[in-house]
Amino acid sequence: MILHHPTNMSLMDISKIFSLLQPKEDEEDGSQQLNQAIADDNDKLLSELLAKEQYRKCINSRSGWGIPGTPLRMAASQGHLRCLEVLLAHGAEVDSLDVKAQTPLFTAVSAKHLDCVIALLKAGADPNGSQYNNSSPVLTAAREGDVDILRELLRYGAEVDVRAKVPDWASNATACRGPLYMSAVYGHLDCFKLLLLHGANPDYNCTEEKLLARIKQPKTVLEMCLRYGCGVEYVELLIDFGASVYLPSLIIDKTTQQNEAVMMLLKERVCPKTLMSQTRLAIWRYLTVANKVRSVDSLDIPQMLKNYLKHIT
Structure with missing residues (x-):
């Protein structure tokens, strides 16, 4: 009745409907x-x-x-x-x-x-x-820096690259800013590393190609870390987890030439990774996306190598 005859409804009818919902x-x-x-x-x-x-x-x-x-x-x-x-x-x-x-x-x-x-x-x-x-527990925990809560959510299979839900027509660069981005700009290094360990995309923190295609100039996580001055630790982790060092567009001037994070990125563009780093990255990409940490722990290899794969020094 509500859908097919809205014009025939009186104010009294509407009041009765709302009273039933109470x-x-x-x-x-x-x-x-x-x-x-x-x-x-x-x-x-x-x-x-x-x-x-x-x-x-x-x-x-x-x-x-x-x-x-x-x-x-x-x-x-x-x-x-x-x-x-x-x-x-x-x-x-x-x-x-x-x-x-x-x-x-x-x-x-x-x-x-x-x-x-x-x-x-x-x-x-x-x-x-x-x-x-439009939000999620993982986004909230990453923004607030609650690493223990974030760890439990990921342990129970929460989506690591979840993003805020917005209509297609409202999609913009912010739609690509998932938990990894949030933990970086709010300065939560432990959450940042934990997300990468659980398979977060180190480039766009977004897995929807159609969404990326609709955005004119999507910014990578690496580029945003440089822009917001997140620190060399964040850039180093992104590089170690396979972020493309060629995607960010950099304008090098006198104010940025001495920036340690920028210099690290430029160095990575001209110097190949060590064989050990390439091997770790290859193994990491081979592992199942969900529960990568658990997959590493199940490998029949020495604990020292497990620690290396999990970036534990």
């Missing part, structure tokens, strides 16, 4: 009591409430001020692990969405609650968050 009064009351127990971090009271059918049916109801969400979202946002575990044990939907299409995992990542992140991932939460949200 939670019932008993559900609203039940959700409030659940949320209050979570706010007080009272897992014992929460267990007692969820033992009753009238509260169990509210476990996935969205309520609350600000951003209405489920009780699980509230527990994740406040870092109340025991309450979160009680909710999961009673069948809370692990990937339930709030009105901003954010999952409880995304909320826990944003609030930097590592223990809640681990619990949600173990319970089967999608490490990539919701496809309807």
Whole structure:
């Protein structure tokens, strides 16, 4: 009726429809009591409430001020692990969405609650968050420099080259700026290296050729590191992980000639890599994209060589 006869609807009809979308009064009351127990971090009271059918049916109801969400979202946002575990044990939907299409995992990542992140991932939460949200847990962790949270997300199979979701017509150079770029410009070297170890594209941090083709002058991660003065460590890692040293366009003048990172890049353009570096890069490219670190650990080679492949000095 809504789709085929919109012109015949009265204001009263619309009001009735919206009233049906609102939670019932008993559900609203039940959700409030659940949320209050979570706010007080009272897992014992929460267990007692969820033992009753009238509260169990509210476990996935969205309520609350600000951003209405489920009780699980509230527990994740406040870092109340025991309450979160009680909710999961009673069948809370692990990937339930709030009105901003954010999952409880995304909320826990944003609030930097590592223990809640681990619990949600173990319970089967999608490490990539919701496809309807324009950001992702990995992008958030990389931007904030939460290397421990980022490690857990990648360990559970999160997409390493994820990017912010924008409409095709709005695609521009920023659409190529994924977690690797974010960790560089915000100065999070540990996250930067971790992403490369898990197979991040060292050039454009983007794997969509159609997207790159639509952008007039896409900037490589290497070029952005030079532009933002990220430091020689970032440039060295990109080169070691196989970034093309010929892609960035450089304008060498008196202000940049003494820049160590630029000089390193120019040197790489005229000097071939050592055989050891080329071998490491060849092995690295051969390994499965997902869980490269785990693939290295499974190789039947001395630990010293494993450390070399993982860039551990």
